[in-house]
Amino acid sequence: MSNCKTIAICNQKGGVGKTTTTVHLGIGLAMQGKKVLLVDADPQGDLTTCLGWQDTDELPITLADKLLSVIQDKRDDPASGILHHAEGVDLIPSNLELSALEMSLVTAMSREAALKDYLQQVKDGYDYCLIDCMPSLGMITLNALTAADSVIIPVQAQYLPAKGMTQLLDTVSMVRRHTNPDLKIDGILLTLVDNRTNLAKSTVEALRSNFGSVIRIYRTAIPIAVKAAEVSAKGKSIYAYEPNSSVSRAYADFTKEVLADGKKERLHAVHEISR
Secondary structure: OOOOEEEEEOOOOOOOOHHHHHHHHHHHHHHOOOOEEEEEEOOOOHHHHHOOOOOHHHOOOOHHHHHHHHHOOOOOOOOOOOEEOOOOEEEEOOOOHHHHHHHHHHOOOOHHHHHHHHHHHHHHHOOEEEEEEOOOOOHHHHHHHHHOOEEEEEEEOOOOOHHHHHHHHHHHHHHHHHOOOOOEEEEEEEEEEOOOOOHHHHHHHHHHHHHOOOOOEEEEEEEOOHHHHHHOOOOOOHHHHOOOOHHHHHHHHHHHHHHHHHHHHHHHHHHHHHO
């Protein structure tokens, strides 16, 4: 049984900070001594680009190739094509080929489990595997939720997506019923928070009243900042680009919350085994 925890960073609304969160939680965990694998599960390849591989079309091996090998039952080297970033994380990259593969998955056997089957071949060497999901609830995202132990939901603090949140929770419930009964929601992460407005405060209050009884909302909120937007074109994290920024400190605090959760889960598992 693998000790690697797989987390899907998921919200079907675009522009809420999924990729930024995947990068900075991943590198934050690596800075704390954890071995981390990042998975770009979006055909747009934003995670791949953010980490410095700008020309995604030129990548020889991507997630699409890995999933195709699973579908066709090929015996390829599962570790081939995994990229290594200077800040200590590994990456399974993606490009537009993943969009074409999504169509192939529709008719494949065990179509929701292709990503899970692939990750089981490579994740033993890691402590955490983070999947950056695309902004939709299609077949690739269903694969991510089937492969994951848990979900973190970034939510933009300037906009309360109550309808979208309900839709995502319905999808998580469907995945639990059909393909992954143990899937948990770790929590909601508020992103792009503008502390100069009352809107962020009212968003938090509305989220707590609507969902706070069923989903945890992380104590840390990620502030909006120009530097955070700049960093996505630099191929490095905010920790390396602007280590003393408010965003850098916030993601470091968020990483500690995620690590504390992992520690509690391990203690609980040990307790259950010893009973």
